[in-house]
Amino acid sequence: MTMLSVDQLNQVYVDTYTGEATVAIEDVSFDVPEGQFVSVIGPSGCGKTTVLNIVAGFVDATGGTVRLQGSPVSGPGPDRGVVFQDFALFPWKTVEANIAFGLKTQGVGKVERRAKAQEMIDLVGLTGFEKKYPHELSGGMRQRAGVARVLATEPAIMLMDEPFASVDAQTRRVLQQEVLRIWEQRRTTVLFVTHDVDEAVFMSDRVVVLSPRPSTVRADLSIQIPRPRSWTDMHTNTEFVRIRRELMTMLGVETGVETGSRSAP
Numbered sequence: 001m002t003m004l005s006v007d008q009l010n011q012v013y014v015d016t017y018t019g020e021a022t023v024a025i026e027d028v029s030f031d032v033p034e035g036q037f038v039s040v041i042g043p044s045g046c047g048k049t050t051v052l053n054i055v056a057g058f059v060d061a062t063g064g065t066v067r068l069q070g071s072p073v074s075g076p077g078p079d080r081g082v083v084f085q086d087f088a089l090f091p092w093k094t095v096e097a098n099i100a101f102g103l104k105t106q107g108v109g110k111v112e113r114r115a116k117a118q119e120m121i122d123l124v125g126l127t128g129f130e131k132k133y134p135h136e137l138s139g140g141m142r143q144r145a146g147v148a149r150v151l152a153t154e155p156a157i158m159l160m161d162e163p164f165a166s167v168d169a170q171t172r173r174v175l176q177q178e179v180l181r182i183w184e185q186r187r188t189t190v191l192f193v194t195h196d197v198d199e200a201v202f203m204s205d206r207v208v209v210l211s212p213r214p215s216t217v218r219a220d221l222s223i224q225i226p227r228p229r230s231w232t233d234m235h236t237n238t239e240f241v242r243i244r245r246e247l248m249t250m251l252g253v254e255t256g257v258e259t260g261s262r263s264a265p
């Protein structure tokens with residue numbers, strides 16, 4: 001089943017003061033089948049975040065349609081769970097309360113909320129940290145709590161915009177593996193935006209490559225690396241090495257052209 005359908009998306013931003021128009025997205029179309037992990041990659045400023053924000057319902061597209069499970073998207077909704085770069089946890093709530101929060105807004109009763117929150121806490125490896133506040137957690141733990149918070153509400157699709165951008169290189173690799181481990185147990189459909197070629201290839205079933213702004217879909221590559229995946233095996237995995245090289249060349253990374261793309265450290 002097609003979970004998400006992005007059809008001839010177009011986005012023009014108009015500066016409210018100068019009236020100047022910026023065509024961010026020219027014409028972008030792609031589908032995401034249920035259960036797939038799909039990354040969107042492309043040069044800096046090509047409109048990756050804009051695509052995600054339109055799918056999330058935060059931004060109204062100036063053209064084209066986004067359908068989720070066949071229904072047009074016209075605003076934010078509980079069927080889409082967004083994992084933000086800055087974790088978006090409430091600092092005054094414990095891990096448990098943060099994770100249960102979305103369920104509360106959905107009207108889920110207290111007992112069920114507690115049970116679901118605990119299930120998610122165990123799933124992401126935060127058992128024992130239920131009563132801690134976000135400032136008492138490491139960046140990696142906060143991100144896991146952020147993922148758990150979104151997963152608890154069982155969205156049809158998870159939208160992730162550079163979720164590991166603010167953590168150090170080593171933690172980033174650990175978190176990439178962690179998120180994959182969690183994802184492999186749930187297989188929630190994921191739309192993932194990143195700059196990072198290695199991250200996109202490592203995580204995804206497919207990588208949608210956008211052209212420089214105003215963007216179109218430049219390539220749509222299927223990643224046939226068996227799961228579960230681990231970073232230890234990647235550099236000797238011929239499929240990883242081949243697709244990584246193809247993407248690097250496409251994005252101009254090896255020719256030294258400034259594209260904003262980079263590989264994972």
Ligand SMILES: Nc1ncnc2c1ncn2[C@@H]1O[C@H](COP(=O)(O)OP(=O)(O)OP(=O)(O)O)[C@@H](O)[C@H]1O
Nearest residue numbers: 013014022024043044045046047048049050051213
């Ligand atoms: N709210 C806005 N108002 C005006 N212009 C915007 C707005 N949001 C984005 N843009 C412009 O649209 C283009 C695409 O931006 P967007 O953030 O979607 O790209 P991106 O590929 O995610 O960038 P990056 O990789 O640098 O994060 C850029 O030129 C940006 O300046």
